[in-house]
Amino acid sequence: QVQLVESGGGLVQPGDSLRLSCAASGGTFSSFDMAWFRQAPGKEREFVAGISWSGGSTKFADSVKGRFTISRDNGKNTVYLQMNSLKPDDTAIYYCAARKCAVVVLSRAYEYDHWGQGTQVTVSS
Numbered sequence: 001q002v003q004l005v006e007s008g009g010g011l012v013q014p015g016d017s018l019r020l021s022c023a024a025s026g027g028t029f030s031s032f033d034m035a036w037f038r039q040a041p042g043k044e045r046e047f048v049a050g051i052s053w054s055g056g057s058t059k060f061a062d063s064v065k066g067r068f069t070i071s072r073d074n075g076k077n078t079v080y081l082q083m084n085s086l087k088p089d090d091t092a093i094y095y096c097a098a099r100k101c102a103v104v105v106l107s108r109a110y111e112y113d114h115w116g117q118g119t120q121v122t123v124s125s
Contacts, residue, residue, distance in 0.1 A: 007119060
């Protein structure tokens with residue numbers, strides 16, 4: 001059974017940076033496409049960024065393009081989300097998700113089979 005554990009969330013000020021990590025266990029990490037989603041209070045869960053099994057392909061939501069990057073270390077079974085120039089609108093619970101590799105990086109929550117418990121990111125002055 002695949003388990004995903006996020007870490008790195010916290011309270012930061014607008015303009016600050018934060019790096020989230022997601023450690024995977026129980027499966028063949030290098031065969032999974034990985035993604036980050038987020039959910040703010042009263043809103044639906046939304047796609048943030050995704051990365052292919054090899055790291056060769058990435059995809060970002062328009063709202064985070066140019067500010068967030070996603071990367072992975074298959075030797076450490078970990079995926080990262082580097083978040084720069086954070087805004088109050090980035091406040092949400094951030095979830096890590098995994099699915100078996102696909103032809104393209106997918107961006108709908110129902111397309112992912114495994115989920116972490118989430119980590120809170122709060123951007124406030």
